Amino acid sequence: MNRAYRLAISGALTAGLVAGGAAGAFAATPAPAKAVATQKAAAKPAPKPALTAQASTKTVKAWQEFRVTGKATGIKPGTTVALQQQKGTKWTTLPAKVTVNKNATYSMRVKLGIKGKNNLRVAGGGAVSAPFTVTVR
Template structure:
C-alpha cells in the first residue's frame, strides 16, 4: 500500500473518531448519514373527575368534592365552580392536585335548593355534580 493512501485512511479514521466515536469510525457511510426518525406525540388531554361526599347537606354543612386530575401537573390548584343563573362562578374553595393525580376540596354551601357544581383548572372542567342544600 502506498504511503499517501495510508495517510489518507488514517486521516479519515481519525476524523471519524473525533466526530462520532469508534462506532462512527467503522460504520458504513450510509449508516453515518441516515436520518433519525422523529415521532411526534401530542400532549395528553387534561381531564378532571369530581364526586361529592354527600348529595344532600344542611346549609353551611361541610362536605368534600374529590376526584382525579389526568394530564394536570401536581401542585396545580383546582377550583370549585357553582352555576349561578347562566354563569359559572368560582367559589373560594381550592385544593392542589397531589403527586398521585388526585385532589379533595372542602366545600360549604348556603344557597338552598339544588346546586350544580364542577371543578376547574384553566380550560379543563369536570362533569357537573349536584348537591341539594336544605
C-alpha cells in the same frame, strides 16, 4: 472511506440524478434510524387535560361540610383547581381551592349555604369537570 463505499454512493447519486434530478438523488438515501425514532417520539401528543369530580354526599344541611374529590389527568401536580357554582347561565368560582397532589388527585372541604339544588363543577389546569349536583336543605 473505502473505495467500494464511495463507488456505491456515487452510483446512487448518479442514478438519482438520471431518474429525477437532485431531489430524487437525496430521496433515495434512507434517513438515519436515530432521526426516525426521534420524529416518532416527538409526534406523540401530550394527554389532554381532564378533571373528574364527585361530592361525598348528594344532600346536606345549610353550611354542613362535605368533600369534593377527583382525579386530574394531563395536569401537573401543584396546579390549583377550584370549585365553581352555576348561577343562571354563568359559572362563579367559589373560595374552595386546592392543589393537585403527586398522585394526580385532589380533595377539598366545602360548605354551601344556598338552599336548593346547587350545580357544581371543578376547574383548573385548562380543564373543567362534568357538572354534579348537591342539594342543600
